[in-house]
Amino acid sequence: MPLSTQDKLEIIELAARYSMxxxxxxxxxxxxxxxxxxxLISGNGNRVEGRAAFIEHMRKAxxxxxxxxxxxxxxxxxxxxDTARLRMYLMAVDIGNGIAPYVMGDYDDxxxxxxxxxxxxxxxxxxxAGGI
Amino acid sequence: xxxxxxxxxxxxxxxxRYNYAIDHRRAEEWADVFSPDGELWADGKLRAGGxxxxxxxxxxxxxxxxxxRHWPCNPVIxxxxDQARLRMYVLAYDIxxxxxxxxxxxxxxELxxxxxxxxxxxxxxxxxGGDWPVHVQSK
Numbered sequence: 481m482p483l484s485t486q487d488k489l490e491i492i493e494l495a496a497r498y499s500m501x502x503x504x505x506x507x508x509x510x511x512x513x514x515x516x517x518x519x520l521i522s523g524n525g526n527r528v529e530g531r532a533a534f535i536e537h538m539r540k541a542x543x544x545x546x547x548x549x550x551x552x553x554x555x556x557x558x559x560x561x562d563t564a565r566l567r568m569y570l571m572a573v574d575i576g577n578g579i580a581p582y583v584m585g586d587y588d589d590x591x592x593x594x595x596x597x598x599x600x601x602x603x604x605x606x607x608x609a610g611g612i
Numbered sequence: 613x614x615x616x617x618x619x620x621x622x623x624x625x626x627x628x629r630y631n632y633a634i635d636h637r638r639a640e641e642w643a644d645v646f647s648p649d650g651e652l653w654a655d656g657k658l659r660a661g662g663x664x665x666x667x668x669x670x671x672x673x674x675x676x677x678x679x680x681r682h683w684p685c686n687p688v689i690x691x692x693x694d695q696a697r698l699r700m701y702v703l704a705y706d707i708x709x710x711x712x713x714x715x716x717x718x719x720x721x722e723l724x725x726x727x728x729x730x731x732x733x734x735x736x737x738x739x740x741g742g743d744w745p746v747h748v749q750s751k
Binding site for chain 2 (some may be wrong): 485488489551553554555556557567568569571581582583608609610
């Protein structure tokens with residue numbers, strides 16, 4: 481069955497929760513955006529896999545002291561049943577000293593519905609400009 | 613009949629497809645977001661009308677070698693049945709070398725639903741600030 485508008489809105493909201501929790505350095509809440517076996521693959525080749533690794537990744541981000549905001553747009557959600565593909569743009573902005581965009585890229589994600597909630601199974605980001 | 617939430621969502625997703633296709637220089641995919649007689653106007657001038665001209669518009673953009681990313685916001689959608697009006701903002705960045713705002717503009721579009729799918733019939737964009745990308749300036 482094709483995804484409903486409700487499903488698509490929930491997936492877009494999942495992407496927003498991802499951005500807000502990563503920016504606020506909320507490790508547990510950020511890990512909640514992923515399935516138990518979730519995987520994040522960054523354009524620089526970094527891979528983060530599994531809940532414990534997500535929480536540790538966020539602990540390191542917090543320790544770095546870097547202040548960042550993730551902006552998203554151009555969401556395209558396609559899929560059927562309990563599996564979806566989400567594509568969207570990303571712009572990461574360094575707000576530690578002024579407002580400086582430092583990365584632009586595209587996400588191409590696999591999202592799954594687990595116990596009635598959409599979660600990232602694989603989040604892939606490719607950088608179009610800048611870098612981490 | 614008033615537009616449904618599903619109609620409005622599909623129209624917003626059409627904008628995403630427009631932006632993906634133009635930014636990644638996918639000419640046929642970009643032409644697909646327009647009706648067969650679809651038109652693109654910029655600052656009151658027709659820039660491309662009909663599928664072959666729309667496809668060429670992307671090829672021309674590709675030849676400039678510029679990398680652009682379109683960032684939309686503030687969609688306002690009104691309409692009935694199989695016709696809609698979409699107004700929204702766009703901020704386009706030049707990412708050829710760094711990340712630099714290129715142009716800020718407003719769309720005021722006419723859309724039609726053809727065979728169950730929303731398409732741009734007329735896409736009108738007007739600059740508010742900044743400069744048009746080279747392939748638009750030269751028309």
